[in-house]
Amino acid sequence: MLQDVAELDMSDAGGYVGVPKQLVVTGDATSIPAAVSEAGLKLPLVAKPLVADGSPKSHAMSLVYDESCLTQLDPPLVLQEFVNHGGVLFKTYVVGDYVRVVRRFSLPDVPEGEMKRNGIMPFPRVSCAAESAEEALAAGILDPQAAELPPRRLLESLSKELRRRLGLQLFNMDIIREGGAGSRYYVIDINYFPGFGKMPEYEKVFTDFLVDLAVNKSKKTSRADSSVC
Numbered sequence: 097m098l099q100d101v102a103e104l105d106m107s108d109a110g111g112y113v114g115v116p117k118q119l120v121v122t123g124d125a126t127s128i129p130a131a132v133s134e135a136g137l138k139l140p141l142v143a144k145p146l147v148a149d150g151s152p153k154s155h156a157m158s159l160v161y162d163e164s165c166l167t168q169l170d171p172p173l174v175l176q177e178f179v180n181h182g183g184v185l186f187k188t189y190v191v192g193d194y195v196r197v198v199r200r201f202s203l204p205d206v207p208e209g210e211m212k213r214n215g216i217m218p219f220p221r222v223s224c225a226a227e228s229a230e231e232a233l234a235a236g237i238l239d240p241q242a243a244e245l246p247p248r249r250l251l252e253s254l255s256k257e258l259r260r261r262l263g264l265q266l267f268n269m270d271i272i273r274e275g276g277a278g279s280r281y282y283v284i285d286i287n288y289f290p291g292f293g294k295m296p297e298y299e300k301v302f303t304d305f306l307v308d309l310a311v312n313k314s315k316k317t318s319r320a321d322s323s324v325c
Contacts, residue, residue, distance in 0.1 A: 097286040100261045106254060110247035111279035113254055118176040120146070121169075128166040128175075138177055139163065140206060143216075144285075146172040159203070159217045161210075168216060176284065180205040182242030182276020184229060185284075188269045189295045190255045192305045196295055197245055199229035199238075202272065242276035250281070264288055265305075 098115045106113040119135045121128055132141070141160045159178060160166060185202035188195065203219060232238040259265060270285040292298045 097258075097262060097288075098283060100258060101254075101283045101286075104254070104257055106250055109250040109253040111250050111281055113250065113281045113283065116142075116177045116179050116282050116284060118174055120172075120174055122146075122172045125167045125169055125171055128169060128171070129163050132163070132166060132175065137175060140178045140211065142176045142178050142284075143169050144174045144176065145170070146174060157219055159206075159219060161212070161216070162214045165214070165216045178203075178206060179272060179274055179282055179284075180276070181272035181274060181282075182239060184238065184242045184273070184276065186246055186271040186273075188251055188255070188271055189290070189292065189298075190259065190265075190267050190269070191292070191301050192265050192308065194301055194305065195251050195255045196297075196301070197251060197271075198296065199233070199243055199245070201229050201232075205276070239276060242273070246271060246273065246281055247279075254283075258286075262286075262288075266290075266292075 098118070101113065102115050104113060117135070117137055119131060119137055121131060123131075139161060143158045143160055145156060158169075160169070160175075181202065183202055183204045185200045186197050187200050188197045229238050229243060233240065233243045254269075258267070258269075267286060267288045268290045269283050269287075272282050272284055274280040274282065292302060295301070
């Protein structure tokens with residue numbers, strides 16, 4: 097699904113949208129260092145399991161700082177270059193034509209001097225934390241520049257194009273802004289039919305979506321019946 101994002105051109109929608117450089121690893125862990133070198137990935141790397149069954153393992157992500165630790169990983173997984181993004185993630189929910197974005201805390205930036213540190217740092221599933229960044233922003237704890245929402249036009253154009261390409265009506269995207277400022281955005285994850293319970297006002301949004309589906313289906317049925325007659 098992320099490959100579809102990489103093929104998009106959002107320059108007319110208010111910014112650049114891409115995906116971090118990444119590598120899918122399905123073979124033995126001993127082959128990872130050579131594969132990373134061949135793909136030209138730069139450390140540190142985010143390691144994400146390919147398992148998507150809701151188990152604890154499916155959320156066991158980590159940040160890998162040095163090449164010698166790559167063989168300690170547990171394939172199958174995706175390795176993704178880490179992009180500093182001001183510690184803020186924009187979780188964007190798509191329900192048909194409806195698009196809603198909320199702020200979430202994310203991994204803090206890695207200072208230039210720590211880019212070459214050693215080891216592997218496990219971290220929780222930050223994008224799905226129940227807490228939002230709204231209170232921190234209101235309290236002046238969160239950098240307003242890093243917390244500024246992506247342009248509405250960009251999110252709607254991106255959502256519309258992905259609905260068409262992926263054939264999905266229900267999904268969400270985890271989006272970050274490079275450096276916490278500017279207009280370069282990266283989609284780091286796409287989830288089909290995610291948990292909408294964490295989306296504000298999800299009950300009304302989801303109900304309206306189902307009603308629209310029923311109305312549209314009824315109209316198509318009526319047109320089909322008329323054409324038969």
